[in-house]
Amino acid sequence: MVGSNKIGEATAKNSAYSIKIAKQKAGTSILIYAVDVARNKSASKPVKVIDKTAPSAPSVNTVYDYSTAITGKAETNAKVYAWVGSKKIGESTSKSGSYTMKISKQKAGTSIAVYALDASENKSASKTVKVIDKTAPPIPTVNKITSKTVTVTGKSEKGASIYIYNGSKKIGQGVVDSRGNYKVKIKAQKKGSTIKVYAQDKSGNKSKSKTTKVS
Known part of the structure; x- marks a missing residue:
């Protein structure tokens, strides 16, 4: 029984029984009792349904190289953790299905693994995201x-x-080399011409232009 609702019954055979029931929510209290052929009823044995279902993997909103927090959605009241390799960089508790987790800024391209852990210690699969480069070159x-x-x-x-x-x-x-230097061939320009030079990284972030005059 769950409250006043009977969810299953069976007859014991060789002192053992097996009762088919619909799945019940974690934390539900079930009362089980026996009635013999003379209609004598035993005391009830209460049991609670144990949570063995892992949460779904959390969603993770885009993380940029200037981000100081990770946000997303996860099972309500689950603990949410973020790791870079073997280093934990943050944790939070999901409230009303959403979480906000403070982190230190991470380098562009860094892989962050985020997972949820419910109150019964069931662990979700990890959601891995890469830190997006949004910082323009100097x-x-x-x-x-x-x-x-x-x-x-x-x-x-x-x-x-x-x-x-x-x-x-x-x-x-041209392209800047591994030492931070560049050499770009051009045709000779007229004296007094205004030349503008800017850099654009592989993520499409564009620097401000450096302006110089041809002497």
Whole structure:
């Protein structure tokens, strides 16, 4: 019985019984008793339904390299944990199906695994997300450009693409090497021309332009 509702019955055979029931919610109290052939009723044995169902994997909203919190949805009252490799970077409790977890900023490309643990210690599958790069490269440095310059040099973020414009016309493009240096070939430009140089990283984040005049 669950309250006044009978959920199953059976006849004991060789002192053992098996009663088919519908699945019951975790925490439900079930009373079980026996009645013999003379209609004598035993005392009731109460048992509680044990939670053995793991929560669903939490959802995780996009995490950027400037993020100081992870948010998403998870089973209400479940503990939510975030790990980078073997290091725990945050934990929180899901309230009304949602959670907010404070973290320190993580590098772009970092893999974060997030899982939920319910009150019965059932662990969900992990949801893995990668930290998205949303930080623009710094403004590139540009060495002196004269009317005879055919290679523009300077420094910028490693691996970023360098774009060089004279007005609205692109006159050169290159990639910053592993030491943070770039060399981009251009045609010689007229004295007094205004040259703009900017960097764009692999995630499409664009720096502000560095403006210089041809001497």
